[in-house]
Amino acid sequence: MSGPFDALRTRLHEAAAAFADGPGALEGILLGMVDDVDHAMREPMEIFPVCHHSPASAVAMARRLREKQPKVVYLELCEDMAPLLTELRNCRLPVAVQAFASEVEGFPAEWAPLSVVAPITEASAEYQAIAYALDTPGVELVLVDRSADHVFQWQQPETTPTDEDALHGDAIGVEIGDLRPRFAELEEHLLHHGKVRHWSEWWHQYVELPLGDSDHDTYRQVMFLIGSLFRRLAPGDPQRVRVDEDRERHMWTRMREHLAATGTDPADCLYVCGAFHAASRVAEFGVRGTDGFEISPRSASKWQYGLIPSSHAAIEAQFGLAAGSVSIAATEWAKNQRRTKVKPFQLAGQAGGRKAKKPVPPPAPVPEVAAMDQLSGFLRRPPVLDSLDEAELLGWSVEIVRAARRNGYLASTADAIAVFETSILLAGMRDRARPTPYDFQDAAITCIEKDVVPGRRDVGRLVEIMMGGDRIGQVGYDALPPLARDVHDRLAPLNLKLQQRGVQRALLDIAAHPELEPCSDLLWMLRYLMPHGAARPIMGERRLGERPIQESWDLAIGTHQRSLIELGYEGVSIEQVLEQRLRRAAYDPQATTARVLEAVEDATRYLHSPRLGGELGTHALEVLARERTVDGAPEVLRRVRRLLAYYRTSEPTLPSWIESFVRTGYAHYCTLLPMAFTEEDATVDQVAAMLGFLVSMESLALSLGCDRTQLELAVAQSHPEEPSKVALLWAAQVQLGRLSRAELRARCDDLLGNPLALPSYPRYLNGFVHALEPAPGLVDFVVEAMSNAFARLPDPLLLPWLPILITTLRSRGAQLVPLLIREAGRVFPGRLATLDEWVPPWHAQPELAPARAATGKGAALLAAHPATCDAMARLLGCAGSWQVAPAGAALLEEYPDTVMALEDLLAT
Known part of the structure; x- marks a missing residue:
């Protein structure tokens, strides 16, 4: 039986024999492409192949819709996105239809959150189909592609694609009419012989421009041919082939289900799909295909749907197009409208579009005629210079x-x-x-x-x-989720155009206008939840227990509209989303005690929620009990101190959770202290933070039932070898009264006098500097030790130590530097002229007299002032009378046990 493409088959057979030295694989490919075109053209339901963001496809679509006026339009787009399409009226294109799931069930946890986007521009055939179907009475739009959930169900875990760009983020892009060849050698061949740099330029030159003025049959046959070519030369990846074929089975199954349910005549329908899928060879193809494909149920993941702003640059990055190609397509779209006089479809009230004109009666439908071979003429037609x-x-x-x-x-x-x-x-x-x-x-x-x-x-x-620039779309207020609309409503007192892109300055004089305080609270929550730059404070800060007075903000909420919309997928209010984020961070399996305490602090600071703070604080107690390292001790100490200071000044009593935390933390760090002193992985900063917790929380811990013996035993069992930790231990012993300052000073003098110990002396000083955390009262001794080091250490030891000292003070500057500067200012002379005569206080101290001399002076002092001594005795409840103290042999006879002990000591 002869067909319309027999002549083309004959010419391709001759070409294959000439170029390939006889029929073979090349002939099979060429003739198979013609068979695919014939196969698609014979389908009773009209298939309209498109390429996404193609002006030629958009013009052909607008022209065909006015000619055919179909009653049902089947569109290759995720079927669960259908309810969102009516909201396109409230947006300025380009925008993207998004499906988003933050709570993932049935998929690997590392995939979360799941996101699928489908960008839509004015210069796209699918927008023409959507606008026609939504604004034409009696026309039904049916989305037939797999759902967003099936996009991930059919995806291999190790091959999940993610792309980073400014507006679409980590999302799988769904593109209608993806015609980019997947066969790298074919693409390289086309670019080389077409003398172009990239695929977008090849498509513009060899497909877009020639198809711009072609008739309907020529357009369809050329697109069928290109789709068949790329399909036959695509790499044989079984996973990719299976997904492509399952999508085609899914779409034809959904279309036959709709036809059977509604009784619609296939001749009144139009199937819009990518050219790659148009000439499919699956058994389910066509209205007479088989019905053996089973669509699996969706997972238990909770999907949210909305519109997010898109841009030309975001679309190019999402789908690997050349920079500027989408902008050039928009320019060609406007040019094609002027040249062809085709009137495009546009949703009524479309934001950013032209004002709607009086409706023009549609032209009479063109009678259908049998398809003829248009490929031969198109392929042989030379380009015409306009x-x-x-x-x-x-x-x-x-x-x-x-x-x-x-x-x-x-x-x-x-x-x-x-x-x-x-x-x-x-x-x-x-x-x-x-x-x-x-x-x-x-x-x-x-x-x-x-x-x-x-x-x-x-x-x-x-x-x-x-050529048009990077046009950025915008989602209108009415199309925003409830959370985003609530944010705009609550920030209305600022009198700013929050929908506008760019940075705007907001000034809040809260002292004069108390009604602006809720705006301040909301802005701080937005700063926490949204990307950097969306809400940036210029003046003002949010601390525990402080009320704002004046604030200045740089707001770019319109620029970060996508992030605000995605917050709406997580909850109905900004407070709910923040509470969920804090809980998620605190209950994360990898969360540390410091991270949970940070969540407690954020809940108190932003939400003013004692309930949530208490819940998270109780969880922090559980996390602390499970920890076996001291990595987070410095951060734990800082946050507990802040929370204690806040509760003591703002609450009548301390919350029960923080009392339990202090009690448990005291016992916990006492247990870990000896091990931390000896472990190499534990830094001196971490050990100092542990001691700081134990010493600064000691009074509260003892009042809650802890025993100071725990700390004393922990210090007694600590035997560090690293010099900085040894110095830290000495400081702890001084703080506990187990070591006097005189003994500590003597040990440091011994180190400076020992040539073998000099190289390690800077490390001892490093430990003393960190010791100011648990023992700030030693600041005068630290200044003395550092002064002695600068005076007595040789330059080869002193100079390498200076960078370590500077970095230590810089990292702990807020706590240590003010103490050292204040003490140095008190000790050192204030004028340069007095420096030569200045004597350090520690050098001016008198030498300690022997014990016997001190005892003698004390007895003489008491004898010289008997009335004072009697008064003190009465005050202390001591009774007795003055006696002459024995001396010499009489004294030794009176205390024989002491004499025997001295003899044993001298004998040893």
């Missing part, structure tokens, strides 16, 4: 010179002429009938940029801006 393109190129050349001047380039009229001629030259060298925007961009860079970029933008970027 004279209008030269005028357009001249306008581009003048405009890029003007833009270059504004950005600091020394461009002139001669450069405009050079760009014009070079564009034509490049197009000729690349076998093109007319220069494309990409040829013009190369010419502009060659003729204007030279080797210097005087401003922030290079010429390539200037060309992209001139």
Whole structure:
């Protein structure tokens, strides 16, 4: 039986024999492509193949919708996104339809959160189909592609794709009409022989421009042919092939289900899908296909849906397109409308669109005719040079010179002429009938940029801006989730245009306008939850127990609209989302005690919630009991001190959880202290923080039932070897009264007098500096020890130690530096003239007399003032009379036990 493509098959058979030295694999591919086109054209339901963000597809779609006026439009888009499409009226394109799941069930936990986006631009065929279906009475729009949940169900765990860009983030992109070839060698071959740099330029030159003026049958057959080519030459990845075929089975199954349920005639339907899927060979293809495909149920994950702002740059990054290609497509879309006089469809009330005109009666439907072979003529037709393109190129050349001047380039009229001629030259060298925007961009860079970029933008970027720039969409207020609308309503007293992109300054004089305090509370929560820059405080801070007086903020909420919308997927209010985030952080299996205490502090500071603070504080107690390391001791100490200071000043009594925390922490750190002193992994800062907790919390811990013996035993069992920890232990012994200052000073003098100990002396000083955490009363001794070190240590030891000292003081500056500076200011002379005569206080102290001399002086003092002695005795409850103290042999006879002990001591 003869068909419309028999002549084309004959020519391709001859071409295969000529180029491949006989029929073979090449002939099979070429003839198979024609069979695919014939197969798709014979389908009773009209298949409309498209390429995403293709102006030619958009023009062909608008033209065909007005001709055919289908009653049902089947669209290749996630079926669960259908309810969102009506909200496109409240947005300014481009935007992306998003499915988002933060609570993941049935998928690996490391995938969370799950996100799927489908960008929509004005220059896209699917937007034309959506606008037609939603604004035409009696027309039904049915989404037939797999759901967002199935996108992840059908994805291999180790191959889950994620892309980073400014607006779409970690999301899997769903693109209608993905026609980029997956066969790397094919793409390289096309780029090389097409004399283009990237795939976007190849598509623009060899598909977009030729199809811009083609009729409906030619458009469909060419798109079927291209889709078949890429499908047959795609790499044989079984996983990718299975997913592609399952998507096609899913879509045809959904369409037949809808046809059976509604009784719609397939001739009144239009199936819009990517050209890659249009000529499918699965058994379920077509309205007469088999019904053997079973669609699995969705997982238990909770999916949220909404619209997020998108941009040309975000779409290019999401789908690997060349920079500026989507902007060039938007320019071509406007150009095609003027040239073809095709009136596009647009949703009524579309934000950012043209004002709606009076409805024009639709043209009478064109009767259907049998499809003829249009491929042969299209493939043999040479490109035609349009004279209008030269005028357009001249306008581009003048405009890029003007833009270059504004950005600091020394461009002139001669450069405009050079760009014009070079564009034509490049197009000729690349076998093109007319220069494309990409040829013009190369010419502009060659003729204007030279080797210097005087401003922030290079010429390539200037060309992209001139071609339309990075257009950024916006989601309207009515299309925002309840949380985002609530944020806008609560910030209304600031009188700012929060929907507007860019940075705006907000000034809050809360002392004069107390009604602005709720705005301040909300801004601090937004600062915590949203990315950096969305809400940035310039003046003012939020501390525990303090009330705001005046604040200044830089707000860019419109710029970060996507982040605000995704907060709406997590809850109905900003407070609910913040509480969920704090709980999630505190109950994370990897959360440390310091991290849980941070959540307690944030709950108190931002939410003013004693209930949540108490719950998280109780959990912090459990986490502390499980910890077996001291890594977080410094942070734990700082946060517990802040919380204690807050509760003591703002609450009548301490919460029960913090009393339990202090009691448990005292016993916990006493247990770990000996091990921390000897372990190499425990730093001196961490050990000092443990001692700081034990010493500073001691009075409270003892009042709660702890025993000071625990600390004394822990210090007695500590036997460090590292010099800085040894110094820290000495400081702890002084704090506990187990070591006198005189003995500590003597040990330091011994170290300075021992040549073998001198190299390690700076490390002892490092320990003394850290000892100010548990024993701030030793600050005078630390100043003395550091002064002696500067005076007596040789330069080869002193100079390498100075950077360590500086970094130590810098890391602990808020606690240690003020103490040292205050003590140094008290000890050292205030004037340079008195420095030569200045004697350090520790050198001016009198030498300690022998014990016997001290005893003698004390007895003489008492004898000289008997009345004072009697008064003190009566006060202390002592009774007795004055006696003459024995001396010499009489004294020894009176105390024989002491004599025997002295003899034993001397004998040893």
